[in-house]
Amino acid sequence: MLKFSSKVExxxxxxxxxxxxxxxxxxxxxxxxxxxxxxxxxxxxxxxFFEAVSSFHAPVLEYAPAPGMPELLEAIKDYFAKIDIKVGTDEMLITTGGGEALDMVMACILDDDDELLVPEPFYANYNTFARVTGGKIRPIPTRAEDGYRYADRSIIEPLINEHTRGIMITNPGNPTGVVLTDEEMRIMVDIAKEHDLFLIGDEVYREYAYDRPAKSLLTFEDAAENIIVLDSVSKRFSACGARIGAVITHNKEFLRQALKLCQGRLCSPTLEQVGSAALYRAATPEYYAGVREEYRRRRDTVVEAFSKIPGAKFRSPDGAFYLMVTLPVDDTEELQYFLLNEFEDNGDTVMYAPGCGFYADSSMGRNEIRVAYVKECDYLVRAIELLGKGIAAYNAKKK
Amino acid sequence: MLKFSSKVExxxxxxxxxxxxxxxxxxxxxxxxxxxxxxxxxxxxxxxFFEAVSSFHAPVLEYAPAPGMPELLEAIKDYFAKIDIKVGTDEMLITTGGGEALDMVMACILDDDDELLVPEPFYANYNTFARVTGGKIRPIPTRAEDGYRYADRSIIEPLINEHTRGIMITNPGNPTGVVLTDEEMRIMVDIAKEHDLFLIGDEVYREYAYDRPAKSLLTFEDAAENIIVLDSVSKRFSACGARIGAVITHNKEFLRQALKLCQGRLCSPTLEQVGSAALYRAATPEYYAGVREEYRRRRDTVVEAFSKIPGAKFRSPDGAFYLMVTLPVDDTEELQYFLLNEFEDNGDTVMYAPGCGFYADSSMGRNEIRVAYVKECDYLVRAIELLGKGIAAYNAKKK
Structure with a gap:
C-alpha cells in the first residue's frame, strides 16, 4: 500500500x-x-517594490546566494540599526516568507515528541510546521478575561519538561493583539535562559503596535544564544505575495544548522529579494506611522462597532490587526454556517475565523471569533453590523 | 543545553x-x-518573464492561492497537453522551486527510518530533504563503466524492504546525463507498481535530451497512483532565481496531504508565478530546440575537450547539462585543493564538483568529477584545458 508519513497525516x-x-x-x-x-x-x-523589480536588468535570472542577497541582508541590518539593534549580515538568513522561517526554525530544534510552548490562542499554521517535524506545540493557556496575557511564571514553568525545546511568541500577537510590556519580555527571556530553551519571537507585526513600540527580543543581549527572531515583509509592507522573510539570531550554531537547509533549497526568489531590499531601504518612520495610524483607525472602528453588539466581549488590541471577540452564542462555527446558509441583510452576509481554529483542542474557543481588520472602515462597520444582526437572528431561531 | 534536532544534525x-x-x-x-x-x-x-512581471499592475501584492495561481496552473496544463499528457489543474501544486517540491514529496511519504531508493550518483541536495524527515536515501548503485544505467530489476529489487516508500529518479539525470529508454521507464514503473511504491520523477531537465525526447513518467497511465512528477522553470527557461516549481500527480490522496503543507506556508511568490505563466505560454518547440542545440554544442565541446585528457573516462551524456568524468588521479578533492592552492596557467585555474559529493558514502567517486557545461564553448574549452594541465602537474608532483 502507498503510505503517507505519520507526520503529514x-x-x-x-x-x-x-x-x-x-x-x-x-x-x-x-x-x-x-x-x-x-x-x-x-x-x-x-x-x-515594483519599481525595483522592474528595474532589474540582467540577461539571466540567476540563483541568489543561499543565505540571501547581500543588498537585502544589508538593508535589514540597517533597519535594525535604526532601532538600536546591532546584528551582522552573517547573523541572518533570508527565507521564503515568514512561513519558511518558521519551517526552518522548527526543523532545526524539534525532534520527534519534542515540544514547543506557544501561548494559546495561536496562529493555526504553527501546528503544521511543528507536526511535520514530529514534534508538537504545547499550548500556554491564556484567558479571554485576562486579555490573553501569558508572561507568567506560574503558568509557563509547570509546562516545561524534558521534551521542551523552546517557547515561541508572536509579538504583537496574532490572533490576540497582545503586545508584551518590557517587564513581560524580561520574564519570558529569563524563563528561556534559566531553562536553557530557545525563545523564538515571531515579530512580523513589530511596526504595528498602537500605544508603545513593540520591543524586539533582539534587545535582550544577555540571552543572545537563546533568542531567534522571525521577520517578514508580508505585513510590514503589505507585500504578502512577495514571500520574503528572515531568521535573525546571534546563535552561530543555529545559523550553521539552518544554513544546511538554506543550501538544500538553494535560495529564496531573486527578484523578490531585490524588491524587498528597496522596501526596507525606502521605509521611513513616517511610512510606518502612516500605516500604523490607518490600522489604529480601523482598530478603533471595530472596537466601537463591536461595543454595539449586546453581549460581545473583547479587549481592545494593542497591536497587529486582529481582534478576538467572545460572542453571545453557543458555537461560532454553527453561527458561521447559519450566516452563510440562512442569513442575509439586503443580500449581504459576513465571514470571520471561528475561534476554535486557534486552539490546540478544538473544543475550546467555541464562542470566540477572530476578526482581521484589514479593510476600509466603512467595510468593517457594515461587516460588524451584519454580524450583530446575524447573532440576533441566530439566537432568536435557537430559542 | 540548547539542543538541535537529530535530523538537522x-x-x-x-x-x-x-x-x-x-x-x-x-x-x-x-x-x-x-x-x-x-x-x-x-x-x-x-x-x-520580465515583461510579465513589469506589467503586473495591482495596488497590493497579495497572497496567491495556496495550490498556485490559476493562470500558471492552466499554462502548465497546456504545456503537458502539447506533449499528449492530460493533467488537470487540480492535479498540480505550485511550489517554490523544485526544492520545495522535493521537500513536500519527501515530507508526505517518509517517516523516521523510511527509505527512498535513488540511483547513485545523485544530486547531493536530495540528502537534505530526506534526512530532515527522519528518513534516508538508499542508493541504487550504478557503475561509471556501465554509463551509470540503473533500470535493472536485479539491482533494484534486492534493495526493497519494509522501510522502502518510493523510488526517485532524475530523468534526464543530474549528474550523470542518463536518459531512460522507454523500456527502462517501463521497468521502473513495473517495479513501483509491483512493490506498491511511489515512483517520483524529477523531470526538470525534460526538454534537454539530445538524441530522443525524454518521456515523462506521467505517460504511464496504468501507474497513475504511484507516479509523482516534479517540475521547475529553473533549468527549462534558465530562470533559476524565480523559484517556481510544481508537483504533478493523479494521486488525489497525495494531493490532499501535500495541500496541508501548501496551506501552512500560504503560497509561492505571486510575481514569480505571473512571470512563470508567461514562460510556459510563450515557449514554442523552436525555443526548446534552440536551447537544446546550444547545450548539445556545449556537450560536444566538453566531450571533445575531455577526450584530449589522457586517461579521462566518461560516457557522452544523453541529456541535462552535466558530465561525470573519471580522472586519472587518486583523489579529485585533493586535486581541487592543488588546483586552487598551487596550480596556475597564465594566471588561470579551474573548479569542478568532486564526485564523492554525489555518493551517499563519500569514500566512493574519489576519482570522479561532475562538470556543468553551462557556459560558452570557448570558456569550456579553456576550463578543460586547464584541468588537463593541472592533472599533469598534480600527477608529476605526486611521483
Whole structure:
C-alpha cells in the first residue's frame, strides 16, 4: 500500500477552509460576503517594490546566494540599526516568507515528541510546521478575561519538561493583539535562559503596535544564544505575495544548522529579494506611522462597532490587526454556517475565523471569533453590523 | 543545553562549499577561476518573464492561492497537453522551486527510518530533504563503466524492504546525463507498481535530451497512483532565481496531504508565478530546440575537450547539462585543493564538483568529477584545458 508519513497525516487542512463550499453557494445565490476572516491587508504596497523589480536588468535570472542577497541582508541590518539593534549580515538568513522561517526554525530544534510552548490562542499554521517535524506545540493557556496575557511564571514553568525545546511568541500577537510590556519580555527571556530553551519571537507585526513600540527580543543581549527572531515583509509592507522573510539570531550554531537547509533549497526568489531590499531601504518612520495610524483607525472602528453588539466581549488590541471577540452564542462555527446558509441583510452576509481554529483542542474557543481588520472602515462597520444582526437572528431561531 | 534536532544534525553543508575559502584566496592572489562546478546556466532568460512581471499592475501584492495561481496552473496544463499528457489543474501544486517540491514529496511519504531508493550518483541536495524527515536515501548503485544505467530489476529489487516508500529518479539525470529508454521507464514503473511504491520523477531537465525526447513518467497511465512528477522553470527557461516549481500527480490522496503543507506556508511568490505563466505560454518547440542545440554544442565541446585528457573516462551524456568524468588521479578533492592552492596557467585555474559529493558514502567517486557545461564553448574549452594541465602537474608532483 502507498503510505503517507505519520507526520503529514497529523497535519490539518486550514480550519477556515471548511466554510468555502458554503461561501461559494452563498455567492451563487447572489449574496455579497463581507470578509473579516482573511488577513490580507488592502494597504497599498509601496511602489518602490515594483519599481525595483522592474528595474532589474540582467540577461539571466540567476540563483541568489543561499543565505540571501547581500543588498537585502544589508538593508535589514540597517533597519535594525535604526532601532538600536546591532546584528551582522552573517547573523541572518533570508527565507521564503515568514512561513519558511518558521519551517526552518522548527526543523532545526524539534525532534520527534519534542515540544514547543506557544501561548494559546495561536496562529493555526504553527501546528503544521511543528507536526511535520514530529514534534508538537504545547499550548500556554491564556484567558479571554485576562486579555490573553501569558508572561507568567506560574503558568509557563509547570509546562516545561524534558521534551521542551523552546517557547515561541508572536509579538504583537496574532490572533490576540497582545503586545508584551518590557517587564513581560524580561520574564519570558529569563524563563528561556534559566531553562536553557530557545525563545523564538515571531515579530512580523513589530511596526504595528498602537500605544508603545513593540520591543524586539533582539534587545535582550544577555540571552543572545537563546533568542531567534522571525521577520517578514508580508505585513510590514503589505507585500504578502512577495514571500520574503528572515531568521535573525546571534546563535552561530543555529545559523550553521539552518544554513544546511538554506543550501538544500538553494535560495529564496531573486527578484523578490531585490524588491524587498528597496522596501526596507525606502521605509521611513513616517511610512510606518502612516500605516500604523490607518490600522489604529480601523482598530478603533471595530472596537466601537463591536461595543454595539449586546453581549460581545473583547479587549481592545494593542497591536497587529486582529481582534478576538467572545460572542453571545453557543458555537461560532454553527453561527458561521447559519450566516452563510440562512442569513442575509439586503443580500449581504459576513465571514470571520471561528475561534476554535486557534486552539490546540478544538473544543475550546467555541464562542470566540477572530476578526482581521484589514479593510476600509466603512467595510468593517457594515461587516460588524451584519454580524450583530446575524447573532440576533441566530439566537432568536435557537430559542 | 540548547539542543538541535537529530535530523538537522544529520544534514550536511554543501560538499562544494568547502572549497570556497581556498577559491577566495586564489582570487585574492589574482587568479582567474574557470567554473565547471556550478549549474547556473548563462542562457538568456526569455524576456517575457520580465515583461510579465513589469506589467503586473495591482495596488497590493497579495497572497496567491495556496495550490498556485490559476493562470500558471492552466499554462502548465497546456504545456503537458502539447506533449499528449492530460493533467488537470487540480492535479498540480505550485511550489517554490523544485526544492520545495522535493521537500513536500519527501515530507508526505517518509517517516523516521523510511527509505527512498535513488540511483547513485545523485544530486547531493536530495540528502537534505530526506534526512530532515527522519528518513534516508538508499542508493541504487550504478557503475561509471556501465554509463551509470540503473533500470535493472536485479539491482533494484534486492534493495526493497519494509522501510522502502518510493523510488526517485532524475530523468534526464543530474549528474550523470542518463536518459531512460522507454523500456527502462517501463521497468521502473513495473517495479513501483509491483512493490506498491511511489515512483517520483524529477523531470526538470525534460526538454534537454539530445538524441530522443525524454518521456515523462506521467505517460504511464496504468501507474497513475504511484507516479509523482516534479517540475521547475529553473533549468527549462534558465530562470533559476524565480523559484517556481510544481508537483504533478493523479494521486488525489497525495494531493490532499501535500495541500496541508501548501496551506501552512500560504503560497509561492505571486510575481514569480505571473512571470512563470508567461514562460510556459510563450515557449514554442523552436525555443526548446534552440536551447537544446546550444547545450548539445556545449556537450560536444566538453566531450571533445575531455577526450584530449589522457586517461579521462566518461560516457557522452544523453541529456541535462552535466558530465561525470573519471580522472586519472587518486583523489579529485585533493586535486581541487592543488588546483586552487598551487596550480596556475597564465594566471588561470579551474573548479569542478568532486564526485564523492554525489555518493551517499563519500569514500566512493574519489576519482570522479561532475562538470556543468553551462557556459560558452570557448570558456569550456579553456576550463578543460586547464584541468588537463593541472592533472599533469598534480600527477608529476605526486611521483
Amino acid at each position: 497529523k497535519c490539518e487542512l486550514s480550519p477556515v477552509r471548511k466554510f468555502n463550499p458554503c461561501a461559494a453557494e452563498a455567492k451563487a445565490k447572489g449574496r455579497r460576503i463581507f470578509h473579516l476572516n482573511i488577513g490580507q491587508p488592502d494597504v497599498i504596497t509601496p511602489s518602490v | 544529520k544534514c550536511e553543508l554543501s560538499p562544494v562549499r568547502k572549497f570556497n575559502p581556498c577559491a577566495a584566496e586564489a582570487k585574492a592572489k589574482g587568479r582567474r577561476i574557470f567554473h565547471l562546478n556550478i549549474g547556473q546556466p548563462d542562457v538568456i532568460t526569455p524576456s517575457v
